Amino acid sequence: MDSSDGPDGRERTQLSRRRILAAGALLGTAPLGVAAETIGGSGPPWAPNTAAYPQSPDPAQRYDFFSGPEAAFIEAAAARMIPKDELGPGALEAGVPIFIDRQLAGDFGKGATWYMQGPWDAGLPTQGYQSRYTPAQMYRAAIAAVDKATQNASNNPFAKLSGEDQDAFLKRLASGDQQLEGVDAKAWFKLLLQNVMEGFFSDPIYGGNRDMAGWKLIGFPGARYDMTAYVKQYGKPYPLPPVGIGGRPAWSRG
Amino acid sequence: MAGAHPKVDVLIVGFGWTGAIMAQELTDAGLNVLAVERGDWMDTATDFSTTFAQDELRYYWRKELFQKPAHETLTVRNNATQTALPMRSLGSFLPGVGVGGAGLHWNGQVWRFLPSDFTARSHNLERYGKTAVPDDMTIQDWGITYPELEPYYDKFEYLCGVSGKAGNLSGAVQQGGDPFEGPRSREYPNPPLDMPYAPMLFAQAAASLGHHPFPHPAANMSRAYTNPLGVQLGPCTYCGFCEKYGCGNYAKSSAQTTILPVLMRKPNFTLKTGCEALKLNLAADGKTVSSVTLIDADGQTYDQPADLVILSAYILHNVRLLLLSGVGKAYDPNTGEGVIGKNYAYQITSSVGFTFEDKILNPFMGAGALGMMMNDFNGDNFDHSGLGFIGGGYIGVLQTGARPIETFYNPNDLTTWGGDWKKKVARDYLKTFSVATHGAVMSHKGNYLDLDPTYRDVFGRPLMRMTFDYTDNEHKMSDYLTDRALEVAKAMNPRDITPRYRKGSWDVVPYQTTHNTGGAIMGTDPKSSALNRYLQMWDVANLFVMGSTAFPQNAGYNPTGTVAALAYHAADAIKSQYLKAPGQPLVQA
Numbered sequence: 001m002d003s004s005d006g007p008d009g010r011e012r013t014q015l016s017r018r019r020i021l022a023a024g025a026l027l028g029t030a031p032l033g034v035a036a037e038t039i040g041g042s043g044p045p046w047a048p049n050t051a052a053y054p055q056s057p058d059p060a061q062r063y064d065f066f067s068g069p070e071a072a073f074i075e076a077a078a079a080r081m082i083p084k085d086e087l088g089p090g091a092l093e094a095g096v097p098i099f100i101d102r103q104l105a106g107d108f109g110k111g112a113t114w115y116m117q118g119p120w121d122a123g124l125p126t127q128g129y130q131s132r133y134t135p136a137q138m139y140r141a142a143i144a145a146v147d148k149a150t151q152n153a154s155n156n157p158f159a160k161l162s163g164e165d166q167d168a169f170l171k172r173l174a175s176g177d178q179q180l181e182g183v184d185a186k187a188w189f190k191l192l193l194q195n196v197m198e199g200f201f202s203d204p205i206y207g208g209n210r211d212m213a214g215w216k217l218i219g220f221p222g223a224r225y226d227m228t229a230y231v232k233q234y235g236k237p238y239p240l241p242p243v244g245i246g247g248r249p250a251w252s253r254g
Numbered sequence: 255m256a257g258a259h260p261k262v263d264v265l266i267v268g269f270g271w272t273g274a275i276m277a278q279e280l281t282d283a284g285l286n287v288l289a290v291e292r293g294d295w296m297d298t299a300t301d302f303s304t305t306f307a308q309d310e311l312r313y314y315w316r317k318e319l320f321q322k323p324a325h326e327t328l329t330v331r332n333n334a335t336q337t338a339l340p341m342r343s344l345g346s347f348l349p350g351v352g353v354g355g356a357g358l359h360w361n362g363q364v365w366r367f368l369p370s371d372f373t374a375r376s377h378n379l380e381r382y383g384k385t386a387v388p389d390d391m392t393i394q395d396w397g398i399t400y401p402e403l404e405p406y407y408d409k410f411e412y413l414c415g416v417s418g419k420a421g422n423l424s425g426a427v428q429q430g431g432d433p434f435e436g437p438r439s440r441e442y443p444n445p446p447l448d449m450p451y452a453p454m455l456f457a458q459a460a461a462s463l464g465h466h467p468f469p470h471p472a473a474n475m476s477r478a479y480t481n482p483l484g485v486q487l488g489p490c491t492y493c494g495f496c497e498k499y500g501c502g503n504y505a506k507s508s509a510q511t512t513i514l515p516v517l518m519r520k521p522n523f524t525l526k527t528g529c530e531a532l533k534l535n536l537a538a539d540g541k542t543v544s545s546v547t548l549i550d551a552d553g554q555t556y557d558q559p560a561d562l563v564i565l566s567a568y569i570l571h572n573v574r575l576l577l578l579s580g581v582g583k584a585y586d587p588n589t590g591e592g593v594i595g596k597n598y599a600y601q602i603t604s605s606v607g608f609t610f611e612d613k614i615l616n617p618f619m620g621a622g623a624l625g626m627m628m629n630d631f632n633g634d635n636f637d638h639s640g641l642g643f644i645g646g647g648y649i650g651v652l653q654t655g656a657r658p659i660e661t662f663y664n665p666n667d668l669t670t671w672g673g674d675w676k677k678k679v680a681r682d683y684l685k686t687f688s689v690a691t692h693g694a695v696m697s698h699k700g701n702y703l704d705l706d707p708t709y710r711d712v713f714g715r716p717l718m719r720m721t722f723d724y725t726d727n728e729h730k731m732s733d734y735l736t737d738r739a740l741e742v743a744k745a746m747n748p749r750d751i752t753p754r755y756r757k758g759s760w761d762v763v764p765y766q767t768t769h770n771t772g773g774a775i776m777g778t779d780p781k782s783s784a785l786n787r788y789l790q791m792w793d794v795a796n797l798f799v800m801g802s803t804a805f806p807q808n809a810g811y812n813p814t815g816t817v818a819a820l821a822y823h824a825a826d827a828i829k830s831q832y833l834k835a836p837g838q839p840l841v842q843a
C-alpha cells in the first residue's frame with residue numbers, strides 16, 4: 001500500500017501491516033491483528049529495520065479530496081477560524097486545508113476504524129457521533145449545504161461572503177442555531193473544529209502546522225522528547241526552538 | 255481438528271497487564287502456559303521509538319494503539335428508558351489492543367486503595383448509620399482486606415520500579431509522603447521524580463491551607479532501575495507524551511518493559527497474537543470450562559482445551575465473554591438477582607483551570623504520573639457527617655504534558671477559535687494549568703452491563719450494552735472535591751480561575767478515564783458476587799477472572815495497583831492451594 005521509504009531509507013513494512021489491519025476490519029471478517037504470530041521460548045520477536053515510521057503526505061499544494069468549490073470553502077473557513085494576524089500565520093498559511101484534505105482522503109475520512117453499522121438514530125448528545133456519514137461524506141454533504149444556505153440568503157457561496165458574515169455563519173453553526181439541509185450541522189462543526197486544531201498543531205509531517213507555525217505561536221517545543229534538564233528551571237522560558245519528527249528546516253540541506 | 259490443538263495446562267485470554275503477570279507467575283510454577291492476544295506484537299523500538307513516539311495526531315487523535323470500534327465496541331445509554339447506541343468512535347475511555355494491553359499506553363499512576371475502601375459497605379454503615387447507604391446503592395465489601403493485599407501491592411510496585419515517597423511505613427507516618435495511606439512494609443523502590451513548577455506551586459498552596467501534598471507514585475522511572483526479574487528500565491525524560499502513548503525510553507513500566515524480556519524466553523510459554531477468544535465452553539456438568547473457542551488471523555476457528563483458564567481481556571471484554579458464553583447468571587436490574595454485569599462503576603473527574611499573569615510553567619514537559627497530590631478528601635479520610643454523600647477522591651496537579659490539540663480542542667466547547675482565541679492562547683499557553691480531581695463512583699442498582707438487543711460486532715454477535723450515569727452521590731462528592739480544588743487554586747493567586755464542575759449525565763464523548771470497573775465482582779457470597787476472594791468463579795472452579803472486573807465499586811484512585819495486587823494474590827493461591835486440588839473451589843460457598 002505504501003512502500004515509500006522512512007526517514008532513513010528503511011521500508012515501512014510495519015505501517016503497511018497496520019493499514020491492512022484497518023482494511024480487514026472493514027471487510028468485517030479478519031480479526032484485529034493480521035501479523036498473527038506464535039511466539040515463545042526464544043525471546044521477544046523484535047526484528048531490526050521494521051520500525052513503524054509515520055506516513056506523511058506529499059506536501060505539494062494540490063487537493064486530493066476537495067473539489068474546487070469545497071476547497072474554496074475550506075480555505076475561507078480556515079482563514080477565519082485561525083486568522084493570520086500580527087502574531088503570525090493563520091490556519092490557511094499553515095496548510096490546514098491541505099492537512100484536512102489528506103485526512104479526508106485517507107483512513108480518517110473513511111471512518112476506517114469507526115463502528116459504522118446500523119441502525120442509525122440521532123441519539124442524545126451524551127451518546128456521541130451517530131451519523132451514517134463517514135467524516136469525508138459528512139464534509140461533502142455539509143459544505144454543499146453551507147453554500148446552498150448562503151446562496152439562498154445572500155446569493156453567494158460562503159467563500160464570497162465578507163469576513164464578518166463568515167464569522168457570523170460559523171458562530172451559528174457552533175451554537176446550533178444554523179441548521180443545514182441533510183446533515184447534522186453541529187456534529188459537523190465539531191469535526192471541522194477538531195480537524196482545524198489538528199491541522200494547526202499536529203506534527204508538520206501531516207501537511208499542516210507548516211514551518212511549525214502553530215507550535216511557535218504558543219511556545220510548544222514539538223518532538224524534543226528530553227526535558228530532564230529543564231524540569232526544575234522554575235519560571236524560565238524553554239530555550240530551544242521547536243523540532244518536528246522530521247527535524248527542522250534549518251537542519252536539512254534544502 | 256482434534257489433536258491439532260493439544261490441551262494446555264493454562265490458557266490465558268488477553269495479554270495485557272494481568273495476562274503477563276499471570277503468565278509469568280504460572281510458568282514459574284512449571285505449568286505449560288498458552289496466552290492468546292487479539293492484537294499485534296508491539297515493542298518499543300518498532301512501534302513507538304523516540305524518533306516518532308511523540309506524535310499527537312497519530313497516537314491520540316487517530317488512536318493507533320487503542321481498540322478499533324469497527325471490530326468491537328459497545329452501546330451506551332444513561333438509563334434504561336433510553337435506547338443504547340454504539341460508541342462509534344472512542345471517547346470517554348480507550349481500551350487497549352495488542353501485547354501489553356492498555357498498560358502499554360497508561361500513565362503509570364500506581365495507587366493502593368485505602369484500607370477502608372475494601373469494606374466500603376460495612377465501614378460506612380458503622381460510621382454514619384443506616385442512611386449512609388441508600389437502598390439502590392449496591393456497594394459491597396470486597397471479601398479481602400488491605401493487610402492481606404499489602405505484600406502483593408509491594409510486589410507490583412517493585413516489579414514496576416515505582417518512583418515515590420512512602421507516607422506510612424508499618425504504621426509510622428513519614429514526612430513528605432501521604433500520611434493517609436495504608437501502612438506499607440517498605441519504601442518505594444525509587445525516589446520521586448523531579449517536580450516541575452506547577453505541582454510545586456500547588457503543593458505550597460495546599461500546605462498553606464493545612465492539607466498534606468506529596469509526590470504522586472509513578473511508574474515513570476526517576477532513575478535507571480533493574481527490577482526483581484532482572485529487567486532494566488531507563489530514566490524518564492519528562493517527554494510529555496506519556497498517557498495514551500507508548501514510551502520510547504523504556505522508562506514507563508508495562509508488560510514489555512518489566513516482564514516480557516524474561517517470559518518470552520521460557521520454553522513453557524507460548525503467545526499467539528492475532529488470535530481472539532470468541533467463547534468459553536463449559537463442560538457437560540457446567541462446573542468447569544473445558545475449552546475456549548478461538549479464531550485465528552486467517553479466520554480459522556477452533557476449540558483450545560485447557561485445565562485452567564485465566565480471563566484477562568480487560569473488564570469490558572471479560573464481562574462480555576462471560577455473557578456471550580452463558581457462564582454465570584446474568585444480572586437483572588429489576589430483581590437485583592444474578593451477578594454477571596452487576597455493579598458496573600467508573601470514575602468521576604473535574605478540574606479547576608488557572609492562569610498566571612507572569613509565571614511560566616512550561617506545561618508541555620511532563621510524565622504520566624508526575625505531580626503533587628493530596629488525599630485529605632479521598633475515601634473516608636474526612637468526616638462525611640451531614641455532607642450527603644460517601645466516598646471521595648484525590649486532588650492535585652498532574653503534569654502529564656500539555657499537548658496542544660488536546661489542550662485546545664474540547665468537543666463540548668465550540669467557541670475556541672477566531673482572532674481573539676488565537677491571541678489568548680498565544681499569551682496564556684505557557685502560564686496555564688489545572689488542578690484535577692479524581693473521584694470514586696459507588697455502585698448503583700441501575701448501573702450495569704448486559705448484551706445489546708440490536709447492535710452486532712464483526713462476527714455478528716451482540717455488542718455489550720452499558721447503562722450508566724452518575725447519581726446524586728457522585729455529583730455531590732465531585733462538587734465537594736471541586737470546591738476544595740478551587741480553594742487551593744485561589745491560594746495560588748493566579749490571574750484567572752476556571753472551575754469545571756462535572757455537570758449532568760455521563761457523556762461518552764470527551765476522554766475521562768479508562769477506569770471501568772465491576773461486572774463480575776468479588777465477594778463473600780455467590781448470590782451477590784461472581785468471584786471469590788481469589789478471583790475464582792464461584793460456580794466454575796477452573797476459571798479465574800482478572801482485572802477491575804472484580805471491584806464491587808470504584809475507589810477514588812486509579813485501579814491498576816489494586817488490579818495487579820489481586821492478580822498476584824490469585825496467582826499465589828493457584829500455586830499454593832489450587833494446584834494441589836485442581837478443579838476445586840478455594841472457598842466453600
Ligand SMILES: Cc1cc2nc3c(=O)[nH]c(=O)nc-3n(C[C@H](O)[C@H](O)[C@H](O)COP(=O)(O)OP(=O)(O)OC[C@H]3O[C@@H](n4cnc5c(N)ncnc54)[C@H](O)[C@@H]3O)c2cc1C
Pocket residue numbers: 267268269270271272273290291292293347348349350351352353354355356357358359360361362363364365497498529530531532566567568569571622623768769800801802812813814815817
Ligand atoms: C490512556 C490510559 C491511561 C491509563 N492510566 C492509568 C494509570 O495511570 N493508572 C492506572 O492504575 N491505570 C491506568 N489505566 C488503566 C490500565 O491501563 C488498566 O487498568 C490495565 O491495563 C488493565 O489491565 P488488564 O490486564 O485488565 O487489561 P489490558 O492491560 O487492557 O489487557 C487486556 C488485553 O486483552 C486483549 N483482549 C481483549 N479481548 C480479547 C479476546 N476476546 N481475545 C484475545 N484477546 C483479547 C486486549 O487486546 C488487551 O491487549 C490507563 C488506561 C488508559 C487507556
Ligand code: SF4
Pocket residue numbers: 473474475489490491492493494495496497499500501502503504505506620621622
Ligand atoms: S514521560 Fe517518561 S515514562 Fe512517560 S513516555 Fe516520556 S520518557 Fe517515558
